[in-house]
Amino acid sequence: MSTDALPATLPALYPILAALPEAARQRLIERARKMQLPPGTPVFDERQSCQGFPFVIDGSIRVVKAAPNGRELPLYRVAPGETCVISSACLLGHTPYNARGITETDTTLLVLPSADFQALLAEPAFRDFVFQLFSERIADLMQLIEEVAFRKLDQRLAALLLGKGQRLHTTHQQLADELGSVREIVSRLLKNFAAQGLVALSREQIEILDPAGLRRVAGG
The missing domain is CATH 1.10.10.10 (Winged helix-like DNA-binding domain superfamily/Winged helix DNA-binding domain)
Known part of the structure; x- marks a missing residue:
């Protein structure tokens, strides 16, 4: 992706980018793939391999856990400025997805390929960003578990x-x-x-x- 194609809102949505060294930031800009998806589009599904790390620029993704009978349990939503903890976990563990992600509205994503995600983890600022994401999402999921189990x-x-x-x-x-x-x-x-x-x-x-x-x- 060229710098011209980079959404103007990206640095404001993801301040982490300003903390990256110039070479790392340039790698992200050049390697990230832009995707524009209509509502109801599957972004990922269970048992699929994870192809990259998503940055949501516009719209939202609904992440759900599906049962064999078709029922779904909403886990969380990924809005602009956020990213997907399940994608991060799959990339870190080299495992397939264990949930489903579907766009709720017209959605624009930047997807950083797996190899580039792994390379950026060497940068302390990016690594801290990913683990902060884990902390926040795990707290949300624990609250969800409490809601489902005890209320x-x-x-x-x-x-x-x-x-x-x-x-x-x-x-x-x-x-x-x-x-x-x-x-x-x-x-x-x-x-x-x-x-x-x-x-x-x-x-x-x-x-x-x-x-x-x-x-x-x-x-x-």
């Missing part, structure tokens, strides 16, 4: 609704996807919430009527 689905649904504002424009399927559940269960819980006067339901819209009541449900 009932109605508590998690109530907390999810409270985090989206008074009026939500969403479908029951989208909420189920976010919770790693199935639409039928989420619909049943929402109907229970509506019967209690906590929410009002209409087509692809949920209005929160009793935030205090939802907070009590979320708190168990």
Whole structure:
């Protein structure tokens, strides 16, 4: 990739680049491959080999763990200025992906090939950046494990609704996807919430009527 093709927003999104020696930064610029993907495009899938280290310039990637029955558990999202800890782990361990990444919107990526990623790990600033990423994502994943293991689905649904504002424009399927559940269960819980006067339901819209009541449900 030439310097002219380098997105102008890249240094602002990834300040780590300014801390790299000129030779290392130039290697990244020359070797990174730009990808522009529409929504719903698989970026990687389980058991695929990892081809590179992604920098998200625009859009977002949803990373999920899929079960054989088709259900998915959302793990995290990768937004501009972030990168993917599963990709990092696969590159460091020379192992295939163990999750799936899908674009949520029009997404622009810079993908640094595996060999260049390994070479940049010799630079302390880049190595610190990668391990800081691990620290942050592991904390997020531990919170997710705690949510799934120790909180009932109605508590998690109530907390999810409270985090989206008074009026939500969403479908029951989208909420189920976010919770790693199935639409039928989420619909049943929402109907229970509506019967209690906590929410009002209409087509692809949920209005929160009793935030205090939802907070009590979320708190168990």
